[in-house]
Every structure is written in C-alpha cells, then in structure tokens.
Amino acid sequence: MQLSEPEFQHIVKYVKDRYGIELGRKRVLIAGRLENYLLREGYESYGQYIEEVEKNPTGKEAGKLINVLTTNHTYFMREFEHMDYLKRVVLPWIMNVQRGKGRDVRIWSAASSTGEEPYTIQMVLQDFFSLDEGWDTQILATDISTRVLQKAKNGVYLEEQIRPLPENWKRRYLHEVGQEQYQMKEELREKIVFRQFNLMDEIPFRGLFHVVFLRNVMIYFDEETKRKLLDRIYEHIVAGGYLFIGTTESIGEITSHFQCLQPSVYRKVK
Ligand SMILES: C[S@@+](CC[C@H](N)C(=O)[O-])C[C@H]1O[C@@H](n2cnc3c(N)ncnc32)[C@H](O)[C@@H]1O
Structure with a gap:
C-alpha cells in the first residue's frame, strides 16, 4: 500500500x-x-x-x-538523579509544608508511558514516608496512549526490565507472576491513578501539584506548543513546587516562569 x-x-x-x-x-x-x-x-x-x-x-x-x-521508550532508573533529588530536597520540603495540612503529597507523572517512572517515584515515596504515618502518597500518572497505560496498570515487567532496580526494592515491591515475569505489588499499584490525558488539552485535575515530572516528552513538540504546555503546568503547581524535565531537555529560553535550580530541575517561583 x-x-x-x-x-x-x-x-x-x-x-x-x-x-x-x-x-x-x-x-x-x-x-x-x-x-x-x-x-x-x-x-x-x-x-x-x-x-x-x-x-x-x-x-x-x-x-x-x-x-x-507515539514513541514510548522508557526504563527503570532512568535519570535516577531526579529520584535522589526528590528524596533529598523535595520530599523533606513537602513533609514540612504538608505536615499540618492533611499530609497529602501531590505528584504527577505527566508522560508516564509503561509505568516505570511512576512506579519508581512511588517506591521512593513509600521508602521515605514509611517511618512517618498517615501520609497520602497516591500519585497521578497520565499518557495519551491507552496501550502503554494498560501495560502500566498491569505493572508486569520482564526480569531483564527490572534488573536495574536495587535488590531491596525488588524484594519489597515486586513478586514473581510467571516465567521471568514480575508484577508490582498491589500496595504499590493501588497508589497510582493511571488516566489517559492529552498534554495539549486544558488540565482538568483538581488541586495543585507539589511536583510534576514532564520527562522526555517535549522533544516531540515545537517551541510554541512547549511554551503553552509549560504555562498550563505552571498554573497547576503550588508556589515553591518542582518540575522535572528530561536531562537532555531545556526550557530556559521558552519560559521565564520557572526558576532553574540545576539542569532539568525547576521550581515555581513564589
Ligand atoms: C519517551 S516516553 C517518556 C516516558 C518517561 N517520562 C521517561 O522519561 O522515561 C514519552 C511518552 O509521552 C507520551 N506522549 C506523547 N505525546 C503526548 C501527548 N500529547 N499527551 C500525553 N502524552 C503524550 C507518549 O505516548 C510516550 O509514552
């Protein structure tokens, strides 16, 4: 044809x-x-x-x-420096501002593909908040592709896909479900809400996010599309909240709203 x-x-x-x-x-x-x-x-x-x-x-x-x-390439531990930053800087900040206010952590993985990114975020959250009770760590994960969302919801990965994960995470958060196949445990899966969402649309989610992960998706968009998207996302982040983009991406010339803390890590100026 x-x-x-x-x-x-x-x-x-x-x-x-x-x-x-x-x-x-x-x-x-x-x-x-x-x-x-x-x-x-x-x-x-x-x-x-x-x-x-x-x-x-x-x-x-x-x-x-x-x-x-769509190109859905992703993998566990990708750009793990962001997860370190989350653990070291962002979560202590959230803990501080939210302790007296409902203990609600609001994180959005905005191009979540097959789930490796939101599951990794969730494992970091579970580790971090395990010693302090009563935190609601449910996160939102969206993508335009229903095919990858279905895969993410199932949370089943091949042994070679989970190989980069630390052994203690594998033991704690995954269980074997077939030959060389592992599934994220229910306790983790139920903490992620997967939804189809087109980043070109108005953001319909209620409440503001403490952190948005917008990694390795803007590479497909032109400058004008990126600028408008970043403007919309800015409006949906709390003052002082964070934005992570892919480590090979930059938004410096596109928008001046966000303060750049280090390459690929941005903060909403108060
Ligand atoms: C390369 S993956 C990035 C996955 C993950 N964030 C990472 O960094 O590993 C890009 C994802 O963006 C999604 N995507 C592309 N255009 C989109 C749009 N307009 N709205 C929502 N998701 C989109 C694709 O379906 C794909 O799963």
Missing part, C-alpha cells in the same frame, strides 16, 4: 494539531507502523483510514493511530 505525499501530509497535520507531535520527517515510521494494520483491517488506502480517524477522534481508529505513532 502506497502512502502518497498528500496522505502523509494529512496524517502529519492531524497528529500535530491534535497531539502536538511532529512527524514531518517520519514518513518511514508512519508507513512502517500503519501498513500491516490497514491491510489487516481491510482499508484500501491511508486516505480512507485517516477519514475514519477524523470522523471519530475519540474512537477506536484514532486511539490506534496514537498508540502506534
């Missing part, structure tokens, strides 16, 4: 307008990831498929499109 230039441009525009993701130079990726599916489903052309997607932007075909076109 041939992906014509107008069909390619049509898909690129649709994905950019709706999800912010730039695919202008990803012709091979689009064709490679969609062709088999379209043939299997009996589509005669990419044009016919994209028409179907546009007819129902929240339907099955639109979901399929975003599920195949």
